[in-house]
Amino acid sequence: MSEVPDNFLYTKDHEWLDLDDDGVVTVGISDHAQEALGELVFVEAPQAGVIFANGDACAVVESVKAASDIYCPITGEITEVNAALEDEPELVNSSPYEAGWVFRIRPDDVTALNELMDAEAYETFLAELED
Amino acid sequence: MGKQTSLYQRHVSAGARIVDFGGWDMPLHYGSQIDEHHAVRNKAGVFDVSHMTVVDVTGSGSRDWLRKLLSNDVDRLTTPGKGLYSCMLNPAGGIIDDLIVYWQGGAAYRVVVNAATRDADLGWMEKQAADFDVELNERIDLSMLAVQGPQARIIAAPLLPAELGEAALTLGSFVSVEKDQVFVARTGYTGEDGWEILLPADAADVLWDDLIGAGVQPCGLGARDTLRLEAGLNLYGQDMTMSTSPLESNLSWTIAWEPVERDFIGRHALVGQRNAGLQSRLVGLVLDGRGVMRAGQRVATDAGEGQITSGGFSPTLQCSIALARLPLAAGRHCDVEIRNKLNPARVVPPSFVKQGQIKIESGES
Numbered sequence A: 001m002s003e004v005p006d007n008f009l010y011t012k013d014h015e016w017l018d019l020d021d022d023g024v025v026t027v028g029i030s031d032h033a034q035e036a037l038g039e040l041v042f043v044e045a046p047q048a049g050v051i052f053a054n055g056d057a058c059a060v061v062e063s064v065k066a067a068s069d070i071y072c073p074i075t076g077e078i079t080e081v082n083a084a085l086e087d088e089p090e091l092v093n094s095s096p097y098e099a100g101w102v103f104r105i106r107p108d109d110v111t112a113l114n115e116l117m118d119a120e121a122y123e124t125f126l127a128e129l130e131d
Numbered sequence B: 001m002g003k004q005t006s007l008y009q010r011h012v013s014a015g016a017r018i019v020d021f022g023g024w025d026m027p028l029h030y031g032s033q034i035d036e037h038h039a040v041r042n043k044a045g046v047f048d049v050s051h052m053t054v055v056d057v058t059g060s061g062s063r064d065w066l067r068k069l070l071s072n073d074v075d076r077l078t079t080p081g082k083g084l085y086s087c088m089l090n091p092a093g094g095i096i097d098d099l100i101v102y103w104q105g106g107a108a109y110r111v112v113v114n115a116a117t118r119d120a121d122l123g124w125m126e127k128q129a130a131d132f133d134v135e136l137n138e139r140i141d142l143s144m145l146a147v148q149g150p151q152a153r154i155i156a157a158p159l160l161p162a163e164l165g166e167a168a169l170t171l172g173s174f175v176s177v178e179k180d181q182v183f184v185a186r187t188g189y190t191g192e193d194g195w196e197i198l199l200p201a202d203a204a205d206v207l208w209d210d211l212i213g214a215g216v217q218p219c220g221l222g223a224r225d226t227l228r229l230e231a232g233l234n235l236y237g238q239d240m241t242m243s244t245s246p247l248e249s250n251l252s253w254t255i256a257w258e259p260v261e262r263d264f265i266g267r268h269a270l271v272g273q274r275n276a277g278l279q280s281r282l283v284g285l286v287l288d289g290r291g292v293m294r295a296g297q298r299v300a301t302d303a304g305e306g307q308i309t310s311g312g313f314s315p316t317l318q319c320s321i322a323l324a325r326l327p328l329a330a331g332r333h334c335d336v337e338i339r340n341k342l343n344p345a346r347v348v349p350p351s352f353v354k355q356g357q358i359k360i361e362s363g364e365s
Helices: A031-037 A110-115 A119-130 B008-013 B033-042 B062-069 B118-128 B152-159 B162-169 B201-213 B221-230 B267-276
Strands: A015-019 A025-029 A040-044 A057-063 A067-071 A076-081 A103-107 B017-021 B024-029 B045-048 B053-058 B083-089 B095-103 B109-113 B135-138 B142-148 B176-179 B182-185 B194-200 B217-219 B280-287 B298-301 B304-314 B319-327 B333-338 B341-348
Touching (some): A015 A110, A025 A031, B008 B024, B024 B221, B033 B045, B033 B217, B033 B221, B045 B201, B045 B221, B053 B118, B142 B201, B152 B162, B162 B182, B194 B201, B280 B333
Antiparallel strands (some): A040 A057, A057 A067, B045 B142, B053 B109, B053 B135, B083 B095, B176 B182, B280 B319, B280 B341, B298 B304, B298 B333, B304 B319, B333 B341
16 A cells, blocks of 8 residues: 555645645655656656646656656646756655655645645545556 | 466565566566666576476477478587577568577477467467477476576575586586476576576475575566666567568577578578668667667667667666667667657667676767
């Protein structure tokens, strides 16, 4: 059973979001996603300052198996990317919710976060996938 | 649910991620395929390859039949136990499968073919056997372990029956020895030293446990694929298929042209292709920058377009490598299209790592 921390929000594309006090959202991929992808060998992160719309492909993770897009979960401007992933993409596998975060984004509209799943809803979503 | 090898429960208990491979439920990895890869390059790993198809060939016509069936010539096997890598071709020169054939003395041969192509292979072999006195016996009673790595033989030898272990340590490359239903060949699919061991399925679990107890890393199909790619060994169905010939697949060395009177299946087509001049060849690629090359990606060269046949991330080189079929006249540089962007890559001989040593030059060439 994969780990689903209580304090985050989740998308159906298996990304997690964490709204910080400064109004910026940290984004990464869930434990379920990293497990399904396999060991990561390369992360192509977006550039800070670029604006993405909800649903845009904004980053790519390459695992030993395949490349997968990360879709921007909310419209906004990228403020920071996790530079550590350039040399250590495996942080996404070993620490998907902490050291393996992918980027931070300032949402145009914070209330759009209300559309996302909380931990309980995401766990239900995962359970349905496994059926 | 697919077919399972005799070691399936061992894999599940060891935490393997199981995937379908050619109708078999096989271990992809046991946690980290990159660690498994390094274990084989640096020490020793063991793969359950019992899904592979073993066919024993007997009958007075076996030699003549194999000389018709295979593009390599079993007459090169001059001492019993010796093995030979060969393609089995269709009349158009396309590759039906690649295989290893061992001569076991007299009229007895053992052929090991791929799992995913089993049905097509056996169908073809039986069809071609109609006019020969041969008997084919598929050995589903046997399991197969590949123990590979610089320390593989020295660790595995004491775990075999005493006499067999000693005999196996003296084997040269592509030579086998068999005692009491246990068959050991100095072959593999990793670019490292090691053995492929065939033994009765009910004895495989003990050997598997003993190998792991002796510090050998269990390895899945994921590491097997990155190891064989680094070694520049073709995978059937990707780097060679029914519509490519050995000449276009970096396997010209497996064609026994002499003696000219040996009329093997596909010979006529290969001669025609050779005389007409080849259009393409299989080469190695090393990506200059970051990113990962994958099978199916388009390659732009100064001589036209080509395609990646196998690609991935090389744990040894720490960059992406690939096998690609490129126009014959392509130069030393090309561009690989990865997600709509062209990425520069170098064209190199298709052998990246062998026996722990990096074979390609680093940097610009």
